[in-house]
Amino acid sequence: MNASALKWWETIQIAWSKYTAYRLNFFLQVLGPAFVFFFIKYNLWSAIYGGDQDILIAGYTFQQMITYHIWAMIVGLIAQGHTALNLAEEIRLGKISTYLIYPFQFWEFHTAHFIAFQWLQVLTSAVTVLLLALMSLLTVPSFALILTGLTYCLFVSVFWFALQYLTGLLGFWLEETWILRVILQIMTGFLSGAIIPLDFYPEKFVQFLNYTPFPYLTYFPIKIFMGEMNQIGSAYGIMAFWIVLLWLANHLIWKKGIRLYTAAGM
Amino acid sequence: MGIKHYAQVYRGFVSTSFTEATSFRLNFLLLIIMDLFFYVSVLATVSFIFDHVETIGPWNRTQLMFFMSFMLVIDHLHMTFVSESFWMLSTHLKTGELDFTLLKPVNSIFSVFFRHVRPSSLCNIFVTWGLLIYYGRQVPLTTLDWVLLPPLILLSFTLLCLIEFIIASSMFWVTEGLGINFLRMQIQQLSRWPDYIYGILSRKILTIALPVLLIGSAPVHFLFDKSRYLPLGGMVIAILGSFVVLRWIWARGLRRYDSASS
Amino acid sequence: MISAKNLTKQFISSKKKPGLLGALESLFYREPVIKNAVESFDLEINQGEMIGLLGPNGAGKTTLMKMFTGIIVPSSGELKILGHEPAQRHKEFRKNIALVMGQKSQLWWDIPAMDSFLLLKRYYEIPELEFKQRVTEMAALLNVESLMNIHVRRLSLGERMKMELMASLLHSPKVIFLDEPTIGLDLVAQENIRQFILDYHRKTHATLIITSHYMADVQALCQxxxxxxDGKKAFDGPLKTFETILGNDKIVSFQFADSLTEDAALFADFSPVYQEDRKGVELKIPLEKLRAVTSEALEKFDITEFNxxxxxxxxVMKTLMTNPQLLKRHSL
Incomplete structure (x- = not known):
């Protein structure tokens, strides 16, 4: 391994040990919400279907609805699990100065953390899928579908990371950035089909949503896993467009922010 | 003796919270927007489901919308009067700043959990109460129901606070309290849906052992059907019981507190 | 007033092996490590005393202060302050004490100091008139009248520390604990704070317990x-006694106009340490011989400077901290 790869590898390892050191935190902050969310939705839809296995609601049987929400949980874990919580804090507390001295840059450090986190999420997701399959709540799809879905989810997670990174960078100007992140989370949950399938939404509204990145974050990948999606190419294209856009924005904001930061001598 | 002193201290909490909040104007605005987004997403979700079904369990659209807005009112009170303090507690435990709170000649449960008020959330009071009144009229509620509504909301809010204070007290036993706040939020999530959606076992656990389902379901069931007053009694017992548990666990927590050294 | 007997505080932490395997192992088993932060500590302090609590980092000073203020609960032993057991955190007790920590802030960061003071006024039920009088008086003494309405986060460390002191003294506590009140301050700010504390003590006769790593603080404030x-009491007595516990010798140094060509017989008995260029020497002279030796040296040599x-x-502190075993020998 060359020196640069070694730096990345070391940082990833440190990130792992951090996550396991605060394992209770990791569980409560990342996995807990996903599980509770699924638990509520499972109960809610059981009550709505009232034990009837045959009726269709917005085109879903009960089993399909549960499958939808299981994949919603998995997609949530992999594609939207990462929160760049400490990024803004580091900026606000002036810890960023350390990175200006290090031979390892700020974005590299946080990206390494993101990569480490994604490994853990994929692992947790695999275990979750396995458990749910053993409980016969879920029929495991073909390996090809899993691979396609996982790849797409990881691609979406890059978008999500770039977005989180952007809100973090606003810490240069804002006292608190968590509010922005919560707004994003609420909007994404509602508009991406994570709470209920988009098929429930008024048609006009969904048509409008298709012009935003939201449906491609949760609804699309769920449909991939369920084997009902064949426009993967265009979804990749749209996500790629947004990723590039966010990357440019981050680049610009960082440049502006760091100038402000060094000028203020914080 | 105490009441007047505590009222005065609380006035101080409110006034410092206002001073603090108004110095970050953008945050102030964003917090209002955040709450509004949340209200919209909750109500629209339920509404969209009802576009495809007639009833959820025993309730129709208006009844469930009323329940949802009831819970939004509780959530609004929670956001305004206590939520900020939970996050401060986890920070202050980590930095040891809790020391100063403990030194003050005021009950520490009070000065920890009621220290911060969110003035921005207060601005949304018209939204949540407006929604509650709108759906209440559609149900429709009787005059007696309208009279009962405020005290029932107060009761629900009290129970929610006590349960959350107890959960937050566990921060004394962990190295990093942030996760506990997420646990607390998840438990609150459970209470946001009516009790009948849960299976028998989980409903029993969440009504008796960890009585979060009483928060919304007990008073709303009672409003719709006066013969269901028993859960309301259970709620009063749960409040009294939680209060005792809170005092006990808080005292234990303080003994455990080792004040992060400087 | 303050009376501690056999006071002990234990902290339990856990050991963890490094690496991924260690992390996995710690999921199931963590080896507990017990540390006595304070051990069998006895102390009697009378009303109005000013006491310096000294010791190296991690010796247990802050732990002791936190037990005195009721923030943490002793593992065993007895502690009575103002007739109260601090751990009970009785309201009357809390109304009569104050804790100032140089490393932590009790002022709310995002509001002006005056707003914090107003809240403290409510906490401690300070009557309006007294409150105004105290704020005006202390602000004048500390020269911070113009800073009262500025957000605390915009103040310099020295300014903030003055505000911290004011915040802690608003309710006229009878016992005041100051944990490194001058840490990180510049020399002038340190001097200001010291002067203020001295003034305050003269006026109120409050009991003060101070920790500091700056001996200038101790010299100025503590009798x-x-x-x-290491958690145990190693010395307790007047400042004067402490200065001489390693012997009555005074350290004296002479600087000469020209290098000495040979060791002087006059200095031989006083463990002389010569500078490399032999233009200076440091001696340990017993107090009773100090006068005689100095005047003789001044006569014999061309001395440019002496200290x-x-x-x-x-x-003394430095010697004790580098050679803690000396303490045992002196069996204080």
Whole structure:
């Protein structure tokens, strides 16, 4: 391994040990919400279907609805699990100065953390899928579908990371950035089909949503896993467009922010 | 003796919270927007489901919308009067700043959990109460129901606070309290849906052992059907019981507190 | 007033092996490590005393202060302050004490100091008139009248520390604990704070317990010193006694106009340490011989400068901290 790869590898390892050191935190902050969310939705839809296995609601049987929400949980874990919580804090507390001295840059450090986190999420997701399959709540799809879905989810997670990174960078100007992140989370949950399938939404509204990145974050990948999606190419294209856009924005904001930061001598 | 002193201290909490909040104007605005987004997403979700079904369990659209807005009112009170303090507690435990709170000649449960008020959330009071009144009229509620509504909301809010204070007290036993706040939020999530959606076992656990389902379901069931007053009694017992548990666990927590050294 | 007997505080932490395997192992088993932060500590303090609590980092000073203020609960032993057991955190007790920590802030960061003071006024039920009088008086003494309405986060460390002091003294506590009140401050700010504390003590006769790593603080403020090493009390007595516990010798240094060609017989008995260029020497002279030796040296040599140790306690502290075994020998 060359020196640069070694730096990345070391940082990833440190990130792992951090996550396991605060394992209770990791569980409560990342996995807990996903599980509770699924638990509520499972109960809610059981009550709505009232034990009837045959009726269709917005085109879903009960089993399909549960499958939808299981994949919603998995997609949530992999594609939207990462929160760049400490990024803004580091900026606000002036810890960023350390990175200006290090031979390892700020974005590299946080990206390494993101990569480490994604490994853990994929692992947790695999275990979750396995458990749910053993409980016969879920029929495991073909390996090809899993691979396609996982790849797409990881691609979406890059978008999500770039977005989180952007809100973090606003810490240069804002006292608190968590509010922005919560707004994003609420909007994404509602508009991406994570709470209920988009098929429930008024048609006009969904048509409008298709012009935003939201449906491609949760609804699309769920449909991939369920084997009902064949426009993967265009979804990749749209996500790629947004990723590039966010990357440019981050680049610009960082440049502006760091100038402000060094000028203020914080 | 105490009441007047505590009222005065609380006035101080409110006034410092206002001073603090108004110095970050953008945050102030964003917090209002955040709450509004949340209200919209909750109500629209339920509404969209009802576009495809007639009833959820025993309730129709208006009844469930009323329940949802009831819970939004509780959530609004929670956001305004206590939520900020939970996050401060986890920070202050980590930095040891809790020391100063403990030194003050005021009950520490009070000065920890009621220290911060969110003035921005207060601005949304018209939204949540407006929604509650709108759906209440559609149900429709009787005059007696309208009279009962405020005290029932107060009761629900009290129970929610006590349960959350107890959960937050566990921060004394962990190295990093942030996760506990997420646990607390998840438990609150459970209470946001009516009790009948849960299976028998989980409903029993969440009504008796960890009585979060009483928060919304007990008073709303009672409003719709006066013969269901028993859960309301259970709620009063749960409040009294939680209060005792809170005092006990808080005292234990303080003994455990080792004040992060400087 | 303050009376501690056999006071002990244990902290339990856990050991963890490094690496991924260690992390996995710690999921199931963590080896507990018990540390006595304070051990069998006895202390009696009378009303109005100013006490310096000294010791190296991690010796247990802050732990002791936190037990005194009721923030943490002793593992065993007895502690009575103002007739109260601090751990009970009785309201009357809390109304009569104050804790100032140089490393932590009790002022709310995002609001002006005055707003914090107003809240404290409510906490401690300070009557309006008294409150106004105290704020005006202290603000004048500390020269911070113009800073009262500025957000605390915009103040310099020195300014903030003055505000911290004011915040802690608004309710006229009878016992005041100051944990490194001058840490990180510049020399002038340190001097200001010291002067203020002295003034305050003269006026109120409050009991003050101070920890500091700056011997200038101790020299200026404390009549009595308590030394804590490794959680145990190592010395308790007047400042004067402490200065001489390693002997009555004074450290004296001479500088000569020309290099000495040979060792002087006059200095031989006083363990002389010559400078490399032999233009200076440091001696340890017993107090009773100090006069005689100095005047003789002044006569015999062409002396350009001579010094006696200005701050003997600093030297004593340094010696004790590097050689803690000396304490045992002196069996204080």
């Amino acid at each position: 009595r010193l308590v030394l804590i090493f 006696t140790d200005k701050m003997p306690i600093e030297k």
